[in-house]
Amino acid sequence: MTQERQYELVYIAGPDSSEEEMADLHTQVEQIAARFNGRIEKTENWGKRRLAYEIGRHREGVYVLEHLYGTGEMTREIDRRLKVSEVVVRHLIVRVDEDLDVANRATSRRKEESVRRRVARGLPPEPDPSERRGGDDDMDGDGGMEDMR
């Protein structure tokens, strides 16, 4: 139950939060993590961003992402504190280790499979860039950008 897991925490503070408030929030999270023998691995500040919809009366928010290691109890406490906080308008804690594990396994399995097949065909295990088939980016992304607007 008290196993260490990897989490991602994103919180959104109101657009007019001061630097101090942001720093304060960060130390709060850090302290809670430390109390539960967890740690913050990395912090990313995305700055002020437009919200896709209004939260409360805000149209913008300051996003911060924290990569956390710790126990479930730690996240529960962080969750509780952020709910109470008046600076934070929205937050989300996501456990990521399992998803990343699955993704890594899929990647390595595919790589192994490709190596196996290439060797079976008598090719060197790694494809070199010249034999890549191109022209698959015609459908990519461009339709999506229009949808967003």
Added chain:
Amino acid sequence: MSDERGGGGRGGGRGRDKKDDKGKGEGRRTFSRRRRVCKFCADKIDYINYKDVRQLAGFIPERGKLQPRRISGACATHQRKLQTAIARARQLAMLPYVTD
């Protein structure tokens, strides 16, 4: 579609000249239908990140609703991952729940 039904209707004749039937069926099916491959599988994406709005935006039609699999063309695994990613992004106000 109607071709296929015609073939199936002759159920009585099936047992007798099975070989013949089979050959015909295959011949009919060869008209080129393009095989659709899941875009995520093709691009070898194993983890759909909820923070990457640009990636997700391609699968959000104008109205902001989820795209059904028959349109997005994603395989079951990736459609499921896409769903969770979109749900998370919505919660963080990076994507809209609805747009009018």
